[in-house]
Amino acid sequence: xxxxxxxxxxxxxxxxxxxxxxxxxxxxxxxxxxxxxxxxxxxxxxxxxxxxxxxxxxxxxxxxxxxxxxxxxxxxxxxxxxxxxxxxxxxxxxxxxxxxxxxxxxxxxxxxxxxxxxxxxxxxxxxxxxxxxxxxxxxxxxxxxxxxxxxxxxxxxxxxxxxxxxxxxxxxxxxxxxxxxxxxxxxxxxxxxxxxxxxxxxxxxxxxxxxxxxxxxxxxxxxxxxxxxxxxxxxxxxxxxxxxxxxxxxxxxxxxxxxxxxxxxxxxxxxxxxxxxxxxxxxxxxxxxxxxxxxxxxxxxxxxxxxxxxxxxxxxxxxxxxxxxxxxxxxxxxxxxxxxxxxxxxxxxxxxxxxxx
Numbered sequence: 086x087x088x089x090x091x092x093x094x095x096x097x098x099x100x101x102x103x104x105x106x107x108x109x110x111x112x113x114x115x116x117x118x119x120x121x122x123x124x125x126x127x128x129x130x131x132x133x134x135x136x137x138x139x140x141x142x143x144x145x146x147x148x149x150x151x152x153x154x155x156x157x158x159x160x161x162x163x164x165x166x167x168x169x170x171x172x173x174x175x176x177x178x179x180x181x182x183x184x185x186x187x188x189x190x191x192x193x194x195x196x197x198x199x200x201x202x203x204x205x206x207x208x209x210x211x212x213x214x215x216x217x218x219x220x221x222x223x224x225x226x227x228x229x230x231x232x233x234x235x236x237x238x239x240x241x242x243x244x245x246x247x248x249x250x251x252x253x254x255x256x257x258x259x260x261x262x263x264x265x266x267x268x269x270x271x272x273x274x275x276x277x278x279x280x281x282x283x284x285x286x287x288x289x290x291x292x293x294x295x296x297x298x299x300x301x302x303x304x305x306x307x308x309x310x311x312x313x314x315x316x317x318x319x320x321x322x323x324x325x326x327x328x329x330x331x332x333x334x335x336x337x338x339x340x341x342x343x344x345x346x347x348x349x350x351x352x353x354x355x356x357x358x359x360x361x362x363x364x365x366x367x368x369x370x371x372x373x374x375x376x377x378x379x380x381x382x383x384x385x386x387x388x389x390x391x392x393x394x395x396x397x398x399x400x401x402x403x404x405x406x407x408x409x410x411x412x413x414x415x416x417x418x419x420x421x422x423x424x425x426x427x428x429x430x431x432x433x434x435x436x437x438x439x440x441x442x
Contacts (some may be wrong), residue, residue: 097150098189100197105129105143114147117154121186124214125328126178127159134303135161135176138296139439144172146197148190156190158183158198158215162207165440168406171209172202176442177296179230179372179393182215191216199398208403217396229390231370231383232331235361242357250350250385257351263314264355268301272310275319276336279312281431283338288419290434290441297324297336311356313339313348321348325356331367332360353386 105111111129118127125131132143141161148156161176175181185191195218198210217223236242243251265272273294281291301308304326312322323337334356339349357368370388373380384390399405422430 098148098155098187098193099150100146100148100156100190100193102197102201103145103147105133105145110147113154114145114157117157118184121184122329123157123184124175124178124180125326125333126175126180126213127157127184129159130303131175131178132159132161134299135296135442137303138299139177139293139442141176141439141442146194146201148185148187148194150187155187156183156185156194158194160198161442163440163442167437168440169209170205170207171211171406171442172198172207173442174210174212174215177292178213179228180214182212182396183218184215192218194218195221195398202398203400208400209406210398212396214393214395217394218398221396221398223394223396225392225394227375227395228372228393229375229380230372230393231388231390232367233388235332235357235366235368239358242354242361245387246354247385247387250387253347253350254354257347257354260346260348260351261315262346262348262351264351265312265314266309266359268305268309272312272322273298273301275312276310276322276324279319279322279340279343280324280336280338281434282340282427285425285427285430285434286341286423288422290422290437291431292336292438293435295435296439300324300326311352311359313343313346313352313355315342315346315348318342320346321352323352323356325360327360327363327365330365331369332356332363332365333369333371335371 103110114129132145135141136143141163144160144162146158147154159175159181161173163171163173163176183191183194202210236245243254246254277294277297284291307327308325310322310324312319321339321343323334326333326335334353343349360368370383372393373383380390397405
């Protein structure tokens with residue numbers, strides 16, 4: 086991506102592919118994202134952490150008028166031998182898409198992305214949120230987001246959780262569990278062990294360990310890992326981000342022992358407390374597949390599902406890529422994956438998962 090592509094002179098817009106390794110350009114985009122209140126996944130730091138952790142290139146397109154940014158489309162260039170090549174906005178995120186202050190920039194950014202995608206044999210562009218370009222396919226029935234304000238204090242936080250779920254949290258509070266919060270090597274190791282076992286049990290490949298390390302490095306002051314420990318052994322762990330006064334548990338998991346100890350319930354309640362101590366005002370429980378187990382878990386905690394609108398473009402003659410783990414086409418593979426010994430799943434999984442973006 087290196088040649089600028091201009092709009093017609095009468096609208097005075099210029100759309101340019103960007104080099105996020107250029108510190109000045111990245112800083113300008115960071116400032117624009119902050120001014121617009123855009124998502125964590127619009128930040129150049131996020132894209133560069135994805136690149137550092139998975140090898141999937143960070144890129145994007147910038148719309149400007151007289152040197153002033155009026156639009157930004159973050160891109161992860163996902164390349165996979167199994168799933169093909171796609172521009173994703175934003176890679177490994179649940180948000181992204183076009184952020185623009187000038188409506189004229191929306192379709193020009195989209196058209197520029199289409200042109201570059203076709204020229205470089207990328208057959209799909211996926212936007213996870215943002216403004217939908219004209220003529221693009223969109224849907225809002227596959228995923229929901231879950232968010233609510235944090236309560237004023239610990240007891241109010243408990244009372245904000247519906248009765249049945251609150252009873253489970255209270256059981257977790259009564260158990261002899263230790264809470265550790267940090268970003269060191271031991272925290273990362275415990276988190277990967279918990280997360281990788283959890284996703285193996287669900288039948289899906291784990292993301293590379295390097296992705297989590299890259300995220301902690303990219304967001305040293307606005308991310309951390311909370312781990313629940315029983316009898317000296319980690320049994321549940323979650324890596325969270327802190328963005329726009331929201332605490333965002335993002336990658337979490339636990340062992341089978343976590344269920345009996347109510348460690349997951351304790352973990353999220355403790356994260357609510359910790360987020361409040363950091364000055365956060367909202368708890369963003371992330372997205373879940375509509376109707377799935379995690380979807381119901383979050384509803385049971387009193388979070389109202391909000392449909393997420395995504396959109397996509399596909400090169401002529403090419404079918405959409407299918408990375409939906411709940412699709413019937415993957416049912417047999419998921420069953421086999423659940424039976425893999427964890428060391429084998431953790432060796433093969435990252436090679437597959439880095440292409441999912």
